Amino acid sequence: MTVLLFLIPITLLLSLGGLIAFMWCVKNKQYDDLDGASNRILFEDKINEKTKK
């Protein structure tokens, strides 16, 4: 059971890290425009390099 003494703090730290990352994203307004974000990634590589002057 002493292994719990390691596992539990590690688990908590990991999930706490996840929570902090989430809070940072919200503060950074990343959740404000979900439509734009989802559409933007679909077009990453569609620029036609050949016809560019």
Add this chain to the structure above:
Amino acid sequence: MTKCLHCEANLDVNQQDFCCLGCEQAFNIINQNGFENYYKSRVLNPLETKLKPDSDINFNPQELVTFDEISKNYRLDLMIHGLHCGACVWLIENLLKKQNHIKQARVNLTQKTIQICWQGTIEDVHKIIKLVLDLGYKLFPIDLETIREFENRFDNTIFKALAVAGFGAGNIMLFSFALWFDTKLEISGATRKFLHLLSSLIALPVLIYSGRIFFISALQSIKARMPNMDIAISIAIFLASIVSLMQTFRGGEVIYFDSAVMLVFFLLIGRYLDLKARKKAFDIASRFSLIQTGFARLLYGSSSGFSNSLVPIKKLKKNDIILVASGEKIACDGVVIEGESKIDNSLITGESSPEKTSTNSQVFGGSINIESPIKVKITKTYAEGLLSQIISLINNIQYKKNIYIRIADQFSKYYTPAVHILAFITFCVWYFIAQSHWDYALMNATAVLIITCPCALALAIPITQTITIGNFLKHGIIFKNGDALEKINKIDCIVLDKTGTLTLGQPILKKVLKIANKQLLELDIEDQALVTKIASTLAQYSKHPLSQALSNASDQHFEVNKINEIKGEGIEGVINNKIAKLGSSEFCKINTKENLTKENLIFIEQAMNDCNSNLRCFLKFDDLEIIFLFGDSLKEGALDMINYFQKIDKKIILLSGDYENEVKKIAKTLNIKNFYWQKNPLQKAEILQQLRNQNISFAMVGDGLNDAPSLALSNVSISFSKAVDISQNIADIVISSSKLNPLIFIFKYSQKSLRVMKQNLALALIYNIIAVPFAMMGFVVPLLAAIAMSSSSLLVMINSLKMNSLKKI
């Protein structure tokens, strides 16, 4: 019928690939920069503005640029119209980013705004804006007040609280799992205490942070003496925490932290769903509120030696002289000092027949100058004008409106005290009668509170409403909030505006007749098409409403030379080497006294009556003399809608600002018995106030500014997406279709949604009735509480999914 490669407008016979130079230029820009995939990927939305480049902006972008000291960048935020899909976002962002000096370009597809940061000079803004305008998108200044109000109303507090609660619930359950299944208490005391301690360490901060929302709301409701669910929730959370803490420090067997945090988590989901639905509706509706951020062209001003510059409407003062070009909106109430024109007063009166104005006539802010430029001297500032008065009237009405108590709160009025009494009884029975230790009695009371906590209730209503509103949205109907969904089931009466609501609000071509041998004759189909084509060729060059009707009447046009419009009279041109004239009978030299006898004048009146027309114009082409008859016509689905509401016994009232004859005709066609005519906005409001005094609840359907006070007074207000901005802002429901059938759908589907909401309440009640006895008897261990809470929430969610099927509608 080929379409323009860029904006997909229909092309004329003599046009190839593009409808105008602007589109051709846009096409070239896009291809030369390697973005041609845009055309393949985009999804054009017919409801959005067309992408035809029209680089007239009526504001000075330089005034809106800000400078960021830290990054040394200039920044500009604007609203953008014409965005349809991801392809537009991609195109604009990448085209802008390709320019050397632009550091950041970001399009917000949800709010339809664009943010550009660049290094260089402030004058660069004009080149940057031109890039976007050349592609066909329209740009507008952002209404900072709307954005700020939006951010205040829909801030991220609930979202963050939800995240923290989720974190807490998940982690505590990790420990609880071990403890739940330990029915024989085999886990050693030390480990148990350790796990309990950890749970409390996580739970307490989480409960304080996420539960804050409920505590604050509970305190407010106590102050307002209106008990709501949050009091019960707060008490439950508080007691559960205290009891669990005590158990932790005394080495007790069970704690309820997991239930408390899970409860908060589920409740916040319900709140968040509710908020999200309202946020989406607000987004859509407020995009149109540009009515207050216009600019006007000032010629001479008392403000400061400007001449001929663009000035925000709010800054205009009395005696300023502004120039209103044709097609522009008149900024404020004033007097015409130079020029003659026709004015479209539909914003104020709802009628789109233009009124003549000349020197010394009074004009109102908000109306549109149709024909030729006029100079107007301001008599009332924006704040004092008629428009503002109507807006203040509306704000006053909305403030005094009765607060609608939502169905969930009505339910909890009885539910909450009942639950508290039961908990109290539990405590007393255990403590006094069974003579157990006071903290054991308290724990059982807490169990009762937790298990009866309105988890299912708080989820049942928001989930049903969110699904319903989402489905409405797919059908082009925007519900601003869940209240409207509940209220619409209780109305007894429907009040309808006429022009723009029951009718299309614009003249359309009804009949084409030939004048020959002193008689009116009908034409066969080919000839009709031919003369309509001639007329519409000429009509393209005028902004008169009848011209609009004619241009729309024919897809094809002839080539025409020597176009000449004579204001107030007509248009003439040369088609196929013959002179064509379109306009009044005098202009076309169709001398009605010679060619038409008195009887035939009566024929014309008769013909107009038959096809429900009240406007006409003439065409003379070579020897042909033609008369075109126009009128307004009913929207599709009008009769069906009226029949439906009469069938379900709702009273129907027609309230119009139009003349008696017109209103009577429509009332007869639609079989409406109660109708009023020539009512201005204030009179309409008075009539509706009487309905309110009689305690009749009604829904108002309207579109113009003259309907706005009425919309504000009604229990449920419905407007259209082509309607005036204010009406859209006030209305509870906005329909983006030009048919009236959606009204029937709104009713039927809302009734279904109310049924499902009541079913969910019943389910929640049944679950409670079963669970409470167990809790009172002390059988509810944390595991059972968790299962009960989750399964009841799940059951309610599954029942709400019924809203997705449109059977029985």
